[in-house]
Amino acid sequence: MLKIIFIGLAVLVSNFSYAQNIITSHAIAQRGEPKYAAGFKHWDYVNPEAPKGGHLTSGSMSTFDNFNRYARRGTSAPGATWFFDQLTTQSLDEDEVYYCLVCTSISYPDDYSWVSYKLNTDAKFQDGKPLTARDIAFSFNKFMTQGVNQFAKYFDGVTVEVIADDEVKFIIPSKEQEILLGTASLTIFPEHYYKDRDLTEPFNEPPLGSGAYIVEEFKMGQHVVYKRNPEYWAINHPTQIGLLNFDFRRFDIYKDNTVMLEAFKKGEIDRRLESDSKFWATSYKGKNFDANYIKTEEIENQTPRQLKGFIFNTTRPKFSDRNVREAIGLMFDFEWTNKSLFFGADTRSYSYFQNSDYMARQTPVGRELEILTAFKDQLPAEVFTKEFNPPKTDGSGRLRKKTRQAISLLKQAGWQLKDRKMVDSKGKPFVFEIMLWRPSDERFVIPFQKNLAIIGIELQIRTVDIAQATNRLREREYDMLIHNLGGGVHPSGNLKFSFQKKFVDSTYNSSGYTSELVDLLIDKIIEHQKNLDELKAYGMALDRVLLWQHLVIPAWHNRNYRIAYWDKFSRPEQIPRYDLGLDTWWIDTHKAAILPKRNALD
Secondary structure, three states, X not given: OHHHHHHHHHHHHHHHHOOOOEEEEOXXXXXXXXXXOOXXXXXXXXXXXXXXXOEEEEEEOXXXXXXXXXXXXXXXXXXXXXXXXEOEEEOOOOOOEEEEOOEEEEEEEOOOOEEEEEEOOXXXXXXXXXXXXXXXXXXXXXXXXXXXXHHHXXXXXXXXXXXXXXXXXXXXXXXXXXXXXXXXXXXXXXXHHHOOOOOOOOXXXXXXXXXXXXXXEEEOOOEEEEEEOXXXXXXXXXXXXXXXXXXXXXXXXXXXXXXXXXXXXXXXXXXXXXXXXXXXXXXXXXXXXXXXXXXXXXXXXXXXXOEEEEEEOOOOHHHOOXXXXXXXXXXXXXXXXXXXXXXXXXXXXXXOOEOXXXXXXXXXXXXXXXXXXXXXXXXXXXHHXXXXXXXOOOOOOOOHHHHHHHHHHHHHOOOEEEOOEEEOOOOOEOEEEEEEOOHHHHHHHHHHHHHHHHOOOEEEEEXXXXXXXXXXXXXXXXXXXXXXXXXXXXXXXXXXHHHOHHHOOXXXXXXOOOOHHHHHHHHHHHHOOOOHHHHHHHHHHHHHHHHOOOOEEEOEEEOEEEEEXXXXXXXXXXXXXXXXXXXXXXXXXXXXXXXXXXXOOO
16 A cells, blocks of 8 residues: 555656646737737837828839749749738747737747647638638648648648647647747648648649738739738738738739839839849939939938858869858958948958857857857867958059959869969869849949959859749759848847758858858857847857858948838838838828829839
8 A cells, every 4th residue: 555655646746747837819029029918019119000092003024924822833823822821920120029910819838849839710711711720730631741841841740730720739849949930830721721722732723811901803923912801811810910001912924123113204103122233322313303203212221231242062072162152252352342342332241140249259258158169179270360351452443453353262262263264283274254134233243243253253144033943943053142031139040041952942141151060059059049048149259250161252231221212101200120011111192192193103
């Protein structure tokens, strides 16, 4: 009898020691606490009384041949994600905080071994049928079997259970908060529509979802018009109040950025964000500007940025050597480019976490130094002795010193300059191609091309349309491209898609670079999301390691948002911290009535 009592006590103690603390809330944060308490009425940066109505016409250089954002081939229409709701949504003045939309509450234990979502029984699809836990489970399994490969790798081992019509549960064997949060962003498909459709294939017709917009009219590859669904179930949801203010949203497709700018100036397009400093300085003028029909503004932008630049495809043998990548980077003259082409308006980037607290400046100290020292034999000496900065010139266009340095580095990598041609040991010349999809980029690539010719390297420029670029990116059929890597207010688990070996086939990993050390640093970043001191040390360490690999020739970023718009809008006074907040704008009928007749509707 005594033995049985002891066994019973042991079981009780064991169960107690493994008891879970269950958290139930309207929101979940990657770190810290949600800003908006349960029962909040709307985001701080919206006008809850914003009137709804009117048209917004935008231009896009992204042509399209289908409506399936998740197809493995083809290019989907701009706005193709608007058909669908997700379980949660995020505010624009917080980083990685998820608020219930389709759900009403989120429950999870403190060990992150599972998460369940209690559903909003008002949620329904655009055909009026209710959205249930079965649809969520179906959507997850659909992505696992027919989604992009990264999805199944990311959620490896995760399973989903339907608890009731209004409750769904995900089991997370790895017990990672990052994976738990990933379920919060699940896009929801209606099972009755998608069960016999292949998610990997393009759709020739707009699909059914539960989102706020449906397609009113389209011409494939030319334009698409979205209409706000008058029966949208969440129009008065706290996360949607003050948003979704346009009855119709139209995208017109252009193949040339200059043509699109001229269309805006003539009134074919309503508003435009400008990233090109030359266009901003020289082209935003004319009678409609003089008459104040078109407004231009520069609004300070201090949000953390990705590193934009010339990205090497390191899976190409010629770019596998760090010395080669560094040598080519020496021949890009940013100072001359900025002065001659951009009116001195742009700022050189130098970090994968530009404008954040995680930029690796000076040389490593403290905890970061401790982390890196453990891998000293795997790292270039410069990691410990120099602050990383892109090559700097006097802006004159003369690169004699940089030329000598580049030739020396190429010699170390086994290349030789013969008869003004850089050749390998077999006499094969150094030739590579850069893939562009914006013809306007050619003007700053051509001077780079000329500089490379000085050291005997031939750079070929190939400009393709967005559809071709997308396909070549998927197949990694390029030597170099201009794109972005890194970014985030805080380093996050999303970095695994760009740099970890497991996800090397991801289109986000445009450099193709992986290493065991980078894998480890990203794993540590994921592990320490709630420990900001450790997160900063590992984030800076990752930034420094990647920078000294010369995977990217850093380009530049704009210090301000540059926006031009026909004066038909009003907007809230407050701009969200991490966004310009364009979706908070609305049509001001009094302003619109003053404008001249245009093709773009008001």
